[in-house]
Amino acid sequence: MAILFRPWLLPTIINITAVSTGALLMFVLLAVVRRRRAAAPPVAAVPGGLERTADSPRHQPVIPAELPPPGLLVGRDDTLAEMWTYLSTPAEDRSGPRLIVLHGARGVGKTALAIHLAHQVAEEYPDGQLLFRFDRADVTTPEERLAVFVWALNGPKERQPAPTEYRSWYHERTRRRRVLVILDDVESAEQILPLLPAGGRCLAVVTATGELPTLRESVPHLFSVPVGPLETPAATKLLDELVGGDRVPQEPTQAARIVAESAGYPVALSIAGAVLAGRRNWTLEVAVRRMEEAATTGPGDPDIAFTGVLDLAYALLTRAEQNALLVLGLADTRQVQPWMLAALLRGQRPDEQDPPGLAARLLDRLALARFAERQVDDESGVSAYTLPWYAQVYAARRMGTALDPETQQRIRGALRTEREGRVARDLERQLGQTVYQQLDEGRLNEALESARELLAWCREDDVRRVDSRSGATTPAKVREGLALVALGEVVAEFGWIDAAAAYVREARELGSGSLLVRARALRLSGSLRLGQRQIPEAEAELGEALEAVREAGDDVEHIRVLREQIVLQALRGDCAQGRRYAAQAKQLCAPQSSAARRELPGILLAHGVVEQMCADPERARELFSEAEKLTADPAAHQQLRCCWIRLQHARLLLQEEKFDQSREFAITALSGFTRLEHRYGAGHARLELGRAYLAEQNLERAIPLLEESHGTFRRCGDRWIMTDAATALAQAYHLADRVQEASALLKAAKQTYTRVGDAYGHWLAARLLWEVESELRDEPTEAGGSPPGGGPSRTRRPHATTVAAR
Structure with a gap:
């Protein structure tokens, strides 16, 4: 039967077709999205132990993964099976998290067991794994503890809640998620209640010395697990695995004696394993004999069940290490630093002078013997040490019999005097007498250590220090900001540009209310940007620094800001303004203090x-010669600046095509940098030497120097000078017909010049790359031709004007 067309049905047909097509497209789109999500990894790792879901990093919460690596676990299979049974049984009450409390004596292995369990079940808690370790000497508030978890769970685009909102924010964030929380070394139920997640699908694992019975009132489905010492077979197996080799099976009697002295405590077995593994030429019989010789008379300490193992570890220390452990028994805190040990040793032997760094080396050795735990601050690089509870008790016990009361009193007095002196220290004076003086003299490693030590000192407490010049008090954040800028200046001298920039950013945040911190941080940041040829940004920051330092009234810092302004005007080509700033700076130098004249x-x-x-x-040469005269005398203590002056003189002579004279100055600068062990400066000197040989097309000498310079800069972190060296090396490779290598270098150079914002560098790299690739295509390059996109016809770059930040 024929179907007659009805004109009035046309709009309806069109609408049905549109809807069907839209539905089909939506179905296809959803299928594609689902397929892509299924193919993509569900979690993307982020450096620093964090992970982020791969679908939408902007809107998805951060997934913290804070579990440390699992250690060696022996003899805990039954306990693990009990916990697995508890976790696999459906919970009747889902109003709160599952909670496992591992309780037992200190050193019995509760933490290792908790970490091992957490790694086994981590996949069941994909929304994050959090860890908080309590310290018996810790006086932080619950809000300060919660801040750790809030920071870990808060996304980069989310609003940071106020401290008063931490609890509600944390409970809301964990209510509908699956989060695993480990709370280590807990003393009371009140400590951990604010840190427990709120969701019924969450898990909390707590380690404590007691059962925490009052905790069951808040968490009814609590599972309490006692953890005791290891049985003898398991303890022997653990010792065998820790010591290694066949030493335990070959000497079963002596091994049994060590196991008996450990009382089955895993911490004691780990101590014995560490000291014996480090002395593979020792038999266990010798170790047992030394343990017996080191044993103290009288009853053992009731708080330590494994004194014999500590006697063994003590016996294997050198006399200096043993003495260091003894005097640490007089410290009034478990948190110790090298200066504290140095003060204790000085109090014991006031007539003797210990070499620099001895205290830190002794603490490192004690850490190897498990009498100390070493932590390194990621930002400052300063090492801090914690005495384990057993080390503090053991050291105090041995000290009581080894040192007479008068000596003990003198040692305590030395520590007290040192602590009071540190409180009264003037940071500005300390920076001038240590960091900046060592930097001027080219003692870079010492300057770095001093800057780190002063930063650690500033972070010790929040006491307001007295400024000796003004008599005013300096807030802790301002002191820390000044120390961060000093540390940034030192690492910038090493060529670690990114690290220096990070220190500057933190200093600006800490010292936002201090004109002096602001001026110094802006000046250093502007200097770093000058080095990377970020001229507009450097101009803005140095302009702000000049305003801040004028208001702060610090003449020395004013001179330093003017120095960077002079370099900025040189790079901008504004000769008149550069000369005006130079005249202002010279006026400030003339009548002022010796620090200003320096x-x-x-x-x-x-x-x-x-x-x-x-x-x-001619005028430039006169100025360089005058500057060199002021620094060349060793009594001026400006050896580092002298090297940079000679290097800049070499650049001037190279620009004038006086190649032999340029090489003489560059070789002198290289010799000075080498003597100071300044690899970054030596890389600059080799670069100028290589350029001088390259200008004369002496490729046999130019290429090795340029290659070594480029390799140095690749390891230091200064992207601009690394790329500048790569460009010079590519030119040498091109002349040596190594066009493939030249092409690879120039392609990378173009990208880096773009990232740092050097337009001329990008043009030059593009020009050279065009010439090289033309040669690869067997297309001759027209003399004086322009690359695609236009630009100057010259391929010779104006000489670098890198000037040392100091």
Whole structure:
């Protein structure tokens, strides 16, 4: 039967077709999205122990993964099976988290058991694994503890809640998620209640010395698990695995004696295993004999069940290490630092002078013997040490019989005097006498250590220090900001640009209310940007620094800011303004203190760069020579600045095509940098030497120097100078017909110049790459031709004007 067309049905047909097509497209789109999500990994790792869901990093919460690696676990299979049974049984009450409390004596292995269990069940808690370790000497508030979890769970785009909102925020965040929380070394139920997650699908594992019976009132489905010492077979197996080799099976009697002295405590077995594994040439018989010889007379300490193992570890220490452990028994805290041990040793032997760094080395050795735990601050690099509870008790016990009361009193007095002296220290004076003086003299490693030590000192407490110049008090954050800037200056001298920039950012945040911190941080940040050829950003920051330092009234810092302004004007080509800033800086140097006059060579160096860039080489040479005279004398203690001045003089002579003279100055600078063990400076000197040989097309000498320079800069972190060296090396490779290598270097150089914002560098790399690739295509390059996109016809780059930050 024929179907007659009805014109009035046309709109309906069109609408049905559109809806069907839209539904089909939506179905296809959803299928594609689901397929992509299924193919993509569900979690993307982020450095620092964090993970983030891969679908939408902007909107998904951060997934913290804070579990440390699992250690060796022996003899706990039955306990693990009990906990697995508890976790696999459906909970009747889902109003709160599952809670496992591992309780037992200290050192019995509760933490290792908790970490091992957490790794086994981590996949069941994909929304995060959190860890908090309590300290018996810790006086932090519940809000401060919660801040750790809030920071870990809070996404980068989310609002940071106020401290008063931490509990509600944390409970709301964990209510509908599956989160695993480990709370280690808990003393009371009141400590952990705020830290327990709220969701019924969450798990909390607590370690404590007692059962925490009052906790069951808040968490009815609590599972209490007692943890005791290991049985003898398991303890023997653990010792065998820790010691290694066949030493335990070959000497079963002596091994049994060590196991008996450990009382089945895993911490004691780990101590014995550590000291014996480090002395593989010792038999267990010798170790047992030494343990017996080191044993103290009288009853053992009731708080330590494994004194014999500690006697063994003590016996294997050197006399200096044993003495260090003894005096640490007089410390009034478990948190110790090298300066504290140095003060204790000085009090014991006031007539003797210990070599620098001895206290830190002794603490490191005690850490190897498990009498101390070493932690390194990721930011400052400063090491801090914690005495385990057993080490503190054992050291106090041995000290009581080894040192007479008068000596003990003198040692305590030395520690007290040192602590009081540190409270009264003037940070500015300390920075000048240590960090900046060591930096001027080229003692870079010492300057780095001093800067880190002062930063650690600033973070010790929040006491407001007295400024000796003004008599005013300095807030802790301001002191820390000044120390961070000093540390940033040192690492910048090493060429670690990213690290220096990070210190500057933190200093600006901490010292936002201090004009001096602001001026120094802006000045250093502007200097770093100058080194990376980020001229607009450097101009803005140095302008702010100049305003801040004028208001702060610090003449020395004013001179330093003017020095960077002079270099900035040289790079901008503003000769008149550069000369005006140089004149202002010289006026500030002349009548002021010796600290201000010490800045004059840096001003002359920067002024010389202005004249060099403004085509007045004679005047530049005069300024460099004058600056060198002021620093060349060893009594001036400016050996590092002298090297940078000679290097800049070499650059000027190279620009004038006086190649032999340029090499002489570069070789002198290289010798100075090498003597100071300054690899970054030596890389600059080799780069200038290589360029001088390259200008004469002496490729046999140019290429090794440029390769070594490029390799040095690749390891230091200064992207601009690394790329500048790569460009020079590519030119040498091109002349040596190593066009493939030249092409690879220039492609990478183009990208880096773009990232750092150097437009001319990008053009030069593109020009050279065009020439090289033309040669690869067997297409001759027209002399004086322009690359695609236009640009100057020259391929010779204006010489680098890298000037040392100091």
